[in-house]
Amino acid sequence: xxxxxxxxxxxxxxxxxxxxxxxxxxxxxxxxxxxxxxxxxxxxxxxxxxxxxxxxxxxxxxxxxxxxxxxxxxxxxxxxxxxxxxxxxxxxxxxxxxxxxxxxxxxxxxxxxxxxxxxxxxxxxxxxxxxxxxxxxxxxxxxxxxxxxxxxxxxxxxxxxxxxxxxxxxxxxxxxxxxxxxxxxxxxxxxxxxxxxxxxxxxxxxxxxxxxxxxxxxxxxxxxxxxxxxxxxxxxxxxxxxxxxxxxxxxxxxxxxxx
Numbered sequence: 001x002x003x004x005x006x007x008x009x010x011x012x013x014x015x016x017x018x019x020x021x022x023x024x025x026x027x028x029x030x031x032x033x034x035x036x037x038x039x040x041x042x043x044x045x046x047x048x049x050x051x052x053x054x055x056x057x058x059x060x061x062x063x064x065x066x067x068x069x070x071x072x073x074x075x076x077x078x079x080x081x082x083x084x085x086x087x088x089x090x091x092x093x094x095x096x097x098x099x100x101x102x103x104x105x106x107x108x109x110x111x112x113x114x115x116x117x118x119x120x121x122x123x124x125x126x127x128x129x130x131x132x133x134x135x136x137x138x139x140x141x142x143x144x145x146x147x148x149x150x151x152x153x154x155x156x157x158x159x160x161x162x163x164x165x166x167x168x169x170x171x172x173x174x175x176x177x178x179x180x181x182x183x184x185x186x187x188x189x190x191x192x193x194x195x196x197x198x199x200x201x202x203x204x205x206x207x208x209x210x211x212x213x214x215x216x217x218x219x220x221x222x223x224x225x226x227x228x229x230x231x232x233x234x235x236x237x238x239x240x241x242x243x244x245x246x247x248x249x250x251x252x253x254x255x256x257x258x259x
Contacts, residue, residue, distance in 0.1 A: 024050075027103070028044070028045045040124075042123070044104070074129070076126055079124050084119075084121075130144070130146070134184045135184050139171065141225065145206075147192065156181030158194065161200075178225070187223055195210060
């Protein structure tokens with residue numbers, strides 16, 4: 001028999017531990033049931049509950065960009081249907097999002113049971129360790145690599161055409177069209193300290209071989225900028241594709257293509 005005093009201490013300790021765990025921040029995102037930390041079904045913490053996100057997929061590409069950025073997961077790579085929303089299940093619908101808002105609070109939010117009836121939750125995949133920033137669209141910008149939970153710019157001398165082919169492919173973009181130091185400005189953080197030695201056929205940039213840089217300096221203006229050509233495609237279902245064009249991205253237009 002455990003003495004009553006010990007039981008009281010155990011219950012008190014457990015209660016303190018429960019109180020010490022802070023709830024998620026209101027309107028924070030998470031991705032669940034994915035293959036990596038940067039993929040999965042989108043959920044948002046709203047009014048004390050994790051709810052699946054559903055909305056018309058015509059506007060979802062703006063929200064995918066927003067979700068990936070909020071999770072510090074780089075660029076959107078793919079978007080697809082997640083589980084079918086069951087009748088009576090709670091869901092959240094986001095609207096009026098363009099992907100550049102400083103906070104999800106800038107978007108209109110509708111929530112409640114049955115609000116997403118007949119729709120699907122959204123499943124997204126973001127690039128986990130490479131991104132293009134400060135460019136004109138999803139397929140252009142300064143190359144940054146995630147290192148020790150922070151993003152680092154890549155020096156032009158450490159990056160060539162074959163490396164660029166891998167990055168464009170990893171992000172679901174077309175072939176490299178422009179590769180130049182300082183093309184999209186300088187990063188404010190650290191600089192990647194390795195030289196990439198991709199063969200051009202790797203699936204991920206971090207699958208490429210690397211070597212130590214001959215010198216540890218990267219001169220100002222040499223952070224490599226990359227523009228990928230072609231169009232970016234996001235799977236919405238097995239026979240339906242949403243084609244996202246660099247030319248139209250600034251105006252948030254899209255073209256429906258059937259296979």
